[in-house]
Amino acid sequence: MWNNVGDFLAMGGYGLYVWGSIGACLLVCMVEPISLNLKRRALLAEVREQGTPDTGQSQS
Amino acid sequence: MPTSKPITRVNWFQFAAPQRFYPLAGKLMPWFAAIGVILSVYGLYLGLWVAPTDATQGQAYRIIFVHVPTAWMSMVIYVAMAGWAGAGLVFNSRLSSMMACALAPTGALMTFLALWTGALWGKPTWGAWWVWDARLTSELVLLFLYIGFMSLHASIDDVRRADRAAGLLALIGVVNVPIIYFSVKWWNTLHQGASVSFKGTSMATPMLIAMLVMTFAFWGYCIAVVLKRVRVIILERERHAAWARAEMGVA
Numbered sequence: 273m274w275n276n277v278g279d280f281l282a283m284g285g286y287g288l289y290v291w292g293s294i295g296a297c298l299l300v301c302m303v304e305p306i307s308l309n310l311k312r313r314a315l316l317a318e319v320r321e322q323g324t325p326d327t328g329q330s331q332s
Numbered sequence: 333m334p335t336s337k338p339i340t341r342v343n344w345f346q347f348a349a350p351q352r353f354y355p356l357a358g359k360l361m362p363w364f365a366a367i368g369v370i371l372s373v374y375g376l377y378l379g380l381w382v383a384p385t386d387a388t389q390g391q392a393y394r395i396i397f398v399h400v401p402t403a404w405m406s407m408v409i410y411v412a413m414a415g416w417a418g419a420g421l422v423f424n425s426r427l428s429s430m431m432a433c434a435l436a437p438t439g440a441l442m443t444f445l446a447l448w449t450g451a452l453w454g455k456p457t458w459g460a461w462w463v464w465d466a467r468l469t470s471e472l473v474l475l476f477l478y479i480g481f482m483s484l485h486a487s488i489d490d491v492r493r494a495d496r497a498a499g500l501l502a503l504i505g506v507v508n509v510p511i512i513y514f515s516v517k518w519w520n521t522l523h524q525g526a527s528v529s530f531k532g533t534s535m536a537t538p539m540l541i542a543m544l545v546m547t548f549a550f551w552g553y554c555i556a557v558v559l560k561r562v563r564v565i566i567l568e569r570e571r572h573a574a575w576a577r578a579e580m581g582v583a
Contacts (some may be wrong), residue, residue, distance in 0.1 A: 280380075284391035287575065289456050293449040294376070297402065300441050301368075304557055312564045316580050319571050326373045 350427050350566045351575050357559040357566075364559065367552030375545035383538045395453040397542055400528075401550040403446035406474060407509050408555060413481070414506040417499035427496035431568065432502060433485060434562035438554050440478035447471060458522055465532035466515040467523035470508060477505040491569060 278308040283290040346352045379397035386393035387447045413435040420429035450468065451461040462468065481498050488494035491581045511518075528543070535543070570576040 274381070283394065284385070286390065286392040286394075289392055289452040290394050293398050293452045296448050297398045297445055298380055300445055301372075301553055301557075304438065304441060305365075305560060308560050308564060312567070313355070315564060315568055315571075319577070319580050320582055 348425055348427050350430065350570055353427055354363045354563055354566050354579070357563050358397045361556050361559040361563075364552045364556035365407040368398060368554075368556055369552075371545055371549035371552060375549050378538065378542035378545055383542050384536065386539075388499070392453065392456045395449050395569065396527075396539070399446060399449040399453055400543055401547040402442045402449060403471070404547060405491050405550050405554055406439060406443040406446050406471070407512060409435050409442060410474060410477070410502075410509055411506065412579045413439055417495075420495055421499045421503070426569070427566075429499060430562055430565045431558075432481075432495075432499060434558045434565055436478055436482050436485075438473060438558050440482070442550070442554070443471065443475040443478060446579055447475065463522050465523055466519035467512065467521050470512040470515050473508055474505075474512060477501070477508060481505070 281287055281291070340370065347356055375397065379394060383394070383397075385391060413432045416428045416435065417432040420432060447468070450471075455461050456462070481502050484501055485494045485498040488497055515521060516523055525532060528540065533540055567576055567580060571580070
C-alpha cells in the first residue's frame, strides 16, 4: 500500500485531511492533561499562599 | 472539621464520599491512561498500515478511525454527564455533581473533534466543510449544550446552586442525544448512515477492528482525563476540609 514515507504522508492526495484530523486529536489529547496539571499546580499554589491566614492557624 | 467514617454495609457507597473517591481515582487513572496510549498506538497502526484502501473514498476514509470514536464519545459522555447530574439532583450527593462537571470539558472537546474531523472529511468527499444537515446540526447543538452547561455552572457563585441549575440543563439536553443518533434515519441527510449498528456491520473486518481499537483507546483516554479532572475539582471544592489540606501539603 505504501511504497515509501512520501507515499504514506501524501495519503493518496488526502494527506492534509487525514493528518489534519489525526493531528488535531493527538494535540487535544496532549493539551488537555497538560492543562489539568497546570490547573492543579495553580490550585495548590493558591491554597498554600492564602491557606494559613484563612483558617487562622498560623503555627503548624 | 472532624470527619467520621461512614458506617455502611455495602462498601461501594463509601466511594460516594469525595474523600474516599479521590485516592481511588488517583489509583485508577494511570491504568486507563495506559490503555489509551497503548490502544491508540495499536489502533493507528491498524488503521494506517493494515486496513486496505477504501474502494470508493480512497485514503480519505481513514479519517473514520478518529471521527467515529470521537463522535461516539461525545454522545456517551453527554449521557454519563446527564446521569451524574441527575443523580446529583435526586440524591443531593456532592461527588455526582463533581463528576458531571469533570465530564463536561472532555465531552465538549470530543464534540469539537468530531465536528473538526467531520469537516476535514466532508471537504474532499462532499466538497463542503460544513452543511446544515440534520446530523451535523444536532452535533453542533451538542457542543452548545456542553458550553451552556459549563458557562451556566461558572456563572453561579454558590456551587450547590450552580450544580442544580446546570444539572437541570444537562438533563433537558439529553433529548438531543437520540436525535443525533437517529438523525441519519429520520431525515434525508448528506451524512452517511451508520456503518456499525446493533444489528451488524457493513465494514471490512480490518477496518472494523481498527475502528473498535481506536474507540477503546478513546474510552481509556476519556476515563483517565475525567478522573484527573475530578481530582482537581474535589481538591478545589474540599479545600477547607482537613484531609484535602493534608493532601495539598497545607496544615
